[in-house]
Amino acid sequence: MKIEDNSVVSFNYEVKDAKTGEVVDSNMGQAPLSFITGKQQIIPGLENQMKGMSAGENADILVSASEAYGEYNPEAVQTMPREQFAGIELQEGMTLYGQSEDGQTVQVTVKSFSDEEVVIDFNHPLAGKDLLFTVNITEVREPTVNESLSGQVEQPDGHGCGCGTGCGCH
Incomplete structure (x- = not known):
């Protein structure tokens, strides 16, 4: 069976920054990542280029920044008062999580800080990067019927969404 819309796909991957060759994520040697196509569960450029592949196939897929985590937006870098980070031992490059005005979880990266201010970046860490x-x-x-209704891949034990631990499933 070939990958098409509304297929359950399981795959192992290694992803590199296409420019530097640095490995930024991998699940090789671990349980495969599983998702249902057409549900916006993985980055669009990867899903689109996997269509037509079958179980057992391997491929190197180049995904442009615009079809991955988007272009880098310099306006997403903000300077905030240091007192908003009271009690946090700040380090450059660290990731912090907060809540947006609409209640969504927001991830930011600390770019720099002083005694008075903290510069944070709301861009995804891989924004602006082409990925291989x-x-x-x-x-x-x-x-399955349940998967079609829920939009989530069932595990062999009948629970979970099939994406391991890093994709934000509940």
Whole structure:
């Protein structure tokens, strides 16, 4: 079966910054990442280029920044008063999590700080980067009725969303 819309796809991957060759994420040697196509569960450029592949296939897929985590937006860098970070031992490059006005979780990176101010970056850490994915498709199948209704991949134990620990499932 080939990957098409509304397929359950499981795959292993390694992703590198296409410019520097630095590995930025990988699940090689771990449980595959599973998702349902067409549900916006992985970056669009990767999903689009995986369509037509089958279980057992391997590929190197180059995804442009615009189809990955977006272009880097310099306006997403803000300077805030240091007192808003009271009790936090700040380090340059550290990731902090907060809550937006609409209740969504927001991830920021500390760019720099002084006794008076903290410069934070709301851009995703991979924004502005072209990414090279090495993928191995381990399974392609039709979703179950429950998966179609929930939009989430069931695990063999009947729970979870099939994405391991890093994709924000509940």
